[in-house]
Amino acid sequence: MNKFKRSRFLLISALAVLGCMVLAMSSGAKKGASEIPALASLPAPPIPADNVQTPEKVELGKLLFFDARLGGDVSISCGDCHSPSIGWQDGADICRGYPGTSHWRNCQTIINSAYFDKLFWGGASRSLEGQAKSAAKGGVAGNGEDDLMEERLRQIPDYVKRFKQVFGTERPEMMDAWRAIAAFERTLVQRDTPFDKYMNGDKTAMSKDAIKGMKLFKGKANCTQCHNGAMMTDQKYYNLGVPENIVFEEDALKQITFRYEQYAKGVSEEIYRKVKTDLGLYYRSKRMEDMGKFRTPMLRYLVYTPPYMHNGVFWSLEEVVDFYNDGGGEDQIAKGFDKGTKTNLLKPLNLTDEEKAQLVAFLESASGEEIILDIPALPQYGVDRGDGLKVETAK
Amino acid sequence: MKALTRMAGISALICSAFMWMAFSSSADEDVPAAIGPLPELEAPNPDQVELGKHLFFDVRLSGDGSISCASCHQPENNWTDGKDLSLAYPGSKYFRNTQSIMNMAYKRYFYWDGRLSGKDPATQVRDKITETHFMNLDGRIMQERLKQIPEYVKMFQKAFGGESSFGKTLNAIAAFEKSQISKNAPFDTGKLSKQAKKGMKLFKGKAGCIKCHNGPMFSDFKAHKTGVADHPDLMTDPERASTFRSVMKFLGIPNYENLRSDPGFFTVSKLDKDFGSFVTPSLREVAGTAPYMHNGTFETLEDVIDFYAKGGGKNAELKPLKLSKKNRAALVAFLESLSGDEIDFEAPVIPDYQVIENWLETKN
Numbered sequence: 007m008n009k010f011k012r013s014r015f016l017l018i019s020a021l022a023v024l025g026c027m028v029l030a031m032s033s034g035a036k037k038g039a040s041e042i043p044a045l046a047s048l049p050a051p052p053i054p055a056d057n058v059q060t061p062e063k064v065e066l067g068k069l070l071f072f073d074a075r076l077g078g079d080v081s082i083s084c085g086d087c088h089s090p091s092i093g094w095q096d097g098a099d100i101c102r103g104y105p106g107t108s109h110w111r112n113c114q115t116i117i118n119s120a121y122f123d124k125l126f127w128g129g130a131s132r133s134l135e136g137q138a139k140s141a142a143k144g145g146v147a148g149n150g151e152d153d154l155m156e157e158r159l160r161q162i163p164d165y166v167k168r169f170k171q172v173f174g175t176e177r178p179e180m181m182d183a184w185r186a187i188a189a190f191e192r193t194l195v196q197r198d199t200p201f202d203k204y205m206n207g208d209k210t211a212m213s214k215d216a217i218k219g220m221k222l223f224k225g226k227a228n229c230t231q232c233h234n235g236a237m238m239t240d241q242k243y244y245n246l247g248v249p250e251n252i253v254f255e256e257d258a259l260k261q262i263t264f265r266y267e268q269y270a271k272g273v274s275e276e277i278y279r280k281v282k283t284d285l286g287l288y289y290r291s292k293r294m295e296d297m298g299k300f301r302t303p304m305l306r307y308l309v310y311t312p313p314y315m316h317n318g319v320f321w322s323l324e325e326v327v328d329f330y331n332d333g334g335g336e337d338q339i340a341k342g343f344d345k346g347t348k349t350n351l352l353k354p355l356n357l358t359d360e361e362k363a364q365l366v367a368f369l370e371s372a373s374g375e376e377i378i379l380d381i382p383a384l385p386q387y388g389v390d391r392g393d394g395l396k397v398e399t400a401k
Numbered sequence: 402m403k404a405l406t407r408m409a410g411i412s413a414l415i416c417s418a419f420m421w422m423a424f425s426s427s428a429d430e431d432v433p434a435a436i437g438p439l440p441e442l443e444a445p446n447p448d449q450v451e452l453g454k455h456l457f458f459d460v461r462l463s464g465d466g467s468i469s470c471a472s473c474h475q476p477e478n479n480w481t482d483g484k485d486l487s488l489a490y491p492g493s494k495y496f497r498n499t500q501s502i503m504n505m506a507y508k509r510y511f512y513w514d515g516r517l518s519g520k521d522p523a524t525q526v527r528d529k530i531t532e533t534h535f536m537n538l539d540g541r542i543m544q545e546r547l548k549q550i551p552e553y554v555k556m557f558q559k560a561f562g563g564e565s566s567f568g569k570t571l572n573a574i575a576a577f578e579k580s581q582i583s584k585n586a587p588f589d590t591g592k593l594s595k596q597a598k599k600g601m602k603l604f605k606g607k608a609g610c611i612k613c614h615n616g617p618m619f620s621d622f623k624a625h626k627t628g629v630a631d632h633p634d635l636m637t638d639p640e641r642a643s644t645f646r647s648v649m650k651f652l653g654i655p656n657y658e659n660l661r662s663d664p665g666f667f668t669v670s671k672l673d674k675d676f677g678s679f680v681t682p683s684l685r686e687v688a689g690t691a692p693y694m695h696n697g698t699f700e701t702l703e704d705v706i707d708f709y710a711k712g713g714g715k716n717a718e719l720k721p722l723k724l725s726k727k728n729r730a731a732l733v734a735f736l737e738s739l740s741g742d743e744i745d746f747e748a749p750v751i752p753d754y755q756v757i758e759n760w761l762e763t764k765n
Contacts, residue, residue, distance in 0.1 A: 078537050079465045080492030106466030107542065145539035149464045153650050154493065154533050157643040160658075177658065255761065258549050258754035265765050266545040282761050387639030392661070 043235040047205040051120035067190025078149030093310030099318025108259040112318035134188035164385030219368025243299035247335030309373035433615035445576035448560035453577025464537035476746035479689035485697025498697035509622035515680035522575035552752035583741035600735025619684035624666030628714025632696040
């Protein structure tokens with residue numbers, strides 16, 4: 007793959023992203039009810055024209071998703087932090103990260119990730135293909151390196167065959183590995199939740215409490231200001247005043263990673279020295295007004311994906327609802343910088359206990375059956391003794 | 402990491418340019434530099450050495466915290482790992498033999514293929530720490546890890562007068578490595594046995610070893626073809642083969658996908674004639690650093706001498722030697738006289754990470 011082309015592509019993508027952001031950010035904070043996209047059942051996921059789905063590609067992606075050889079020390083795969091049995095995330099407040107390190111944010115589920123226009127809490131990736139690559143390579147995530155991972159794939163006869171079949175290449179190419187993984191992830195969607203069934207006309211699919219909860223969600227609690235559309239997210243960025251997670255005060259590895267992220271994401275030395283809160287979208291835009299803002303998460307599959315928020319600080323939906331009922335939290339940005347950035351969309355809601363429970367019931371209705379998958383058996387390395395690459399049986 | 406790779410690329414270019422100059426000057430080719438004692442060098446800063454010693458033994462200088470420099474350069478094995486081919490970062494296996502750090506201050510080039518300049522040991526340290534097949538650590542993570550260890554914060558302050566940085570870390574380890582110099586080898590003290598003396602005569606004369614193994618380090622630091630056969634594991638160990646090919650890709654070897662033989666100095670010169678040639682290794686401390694050659698395929702010094710006696714391997718630039726059994730033993734005795742005092746080294750106690758108290762109030 008031509009490196010020049012790739013970097014030019016990245017640059018263009020980056021410009022496009024910036025353009026989108028400017029558009030998004032300039033469309034003021036206030037929203038009339040008519041502007042809010044209606045809640046809806048989930049349509050089929052969008053498939054990018056440059057990475058069409060085929061069963062063979064999806065199958066290859068499934069294998070690669072669970073293959074730890076796509077990483078630094080071959081000890082963890084995508085599936086270790088996005089574990090099918092833990093809601094396709096890792097169940098920790100802060101993601102475990104690469105051995106010898108810790109990550110610094112909460113791990114998001116793969117389920118329905120196909121619908122996002124950007125990935126990661128700060129929206130740093132524009133596609134699942136890009137996200138897979140970033141996660142496999144990041145020093146506190148997969149810590150893998152393209153050339154080595156590619157050569158590992160080329161040492162596995164089954165992969166050589168599959169890549170050739172799917173992509174028509176003589177040898178596996180790393181970019182195609184990300185494409186296959188993204189194709190697999192686009193199959194991990196859930197469209198038959200009680201909420202979806204209800205929206206599709208089955209009025210018995212949701213409990214009475216959930217139906218009341220939906221009314222609150224759209225009305226008194228006004229969650230739809232941000233959590234709207236079929237995915238229940240506007241995919242925009244807000245500072246809610248989420249409290250700091252105390253683990254950063256208690257864990258040396260997390261303190262290391264926190265500083266590393268400031269350094270790696272290119273903040274000024276002045277900010278590097280003083281910052282103690284995750285600056286979110288700011289790392290991308292470097293605009294003060296974006297400090298502490300994170301992308302609105304979807305509200306699907308929530309039942310299987312605690313804890314919640316970008317730093318996993320809330321362990322139950324009840325806690326989340328309480329947080330919003332209080333009008334969000336204290337602006338962490340205002341503590342360390344001249345101007346706060348907390349959204350003015352949050353106000354105390356005065357919800358009764360019953361109403362809170364109804365909201366939780368509604369949130370739960372957007373989760374269907376748990377999506378469980380058996381981890382597939384992975385193909386073995388082969389050896390080429392001059393007569394082609396073959397798996398050798400143990401002597 | 403990317404910036405580092407780019408920097409490494411530039412350094413590699415500069416190195417290649419240097420080497421080009423070094424290798425194209427052939428004026429002194431016929432007169433080997435005299436063998437003799439190692440010249441006195443300016444001692445590295447002791448505080449930097451002390452810090453570097455700790456860092457050398459600290460596994461947190463690898464990506465997943467599983468290996469340190471000392472995992473392969475073990476004091477009890479004369480700063481080698483005693484293996485034919487080095488291990489590497491988990492998931493990889495390296496395809497060449499681990500060289501001792503002893504006397505590295507005198508090396509003109511590093512690595513068997515001579516791809517790094519001896520003038521810049523810190524770059525060699527950088528290569529080891531950040532390259533994915535060696536220690537696979539992002540330099541920025543390294544810096545933040547070191548700041549999480551109060552003892553190191555103090556040691557950096559003392560050694561360099563400031564907080565830790567990527568460059569200081571490399572320099573500290575380089576200072577420690579430079580401090581490891583062999584002492585009191587019989588060859589240097591003049592206490593040679595009769596047999597060793599005879600061996601020296603052969604070394605300089607009939608056996609012609611001195612043509613390449615010359616100067617105080619017993620190396621001309623040039624690349625030569627001795628025809629050592631490839632290690633069988635190069636292609637038949639999948640982790641070795643994939644590591645080999647990815648490094649060859651990184652070094653810009655054409656058709657690396659189909660490469661089945663170690664190109665050696667060709668990776669530097671990119672000249673066909675250099676394919677399969679390797680930089681002459683130093684012979685100091687050689688008796689303690691078995692197995693031998695770039696891929697450790699000879700277990701003993703006797704094996705090595707037998708190999709040279711038959712004129713090396715395929716396409717070697719060597720001629721067969723007529724060496725009696727006694728002469729071979731004398732050569733071995735001479736080689737053994739190049740080993741100095743045994744390494745008496747105690748690994749340092751490595752301090753732990755400490756949680757920064759008052760995290761929210763403490764400046765990063």
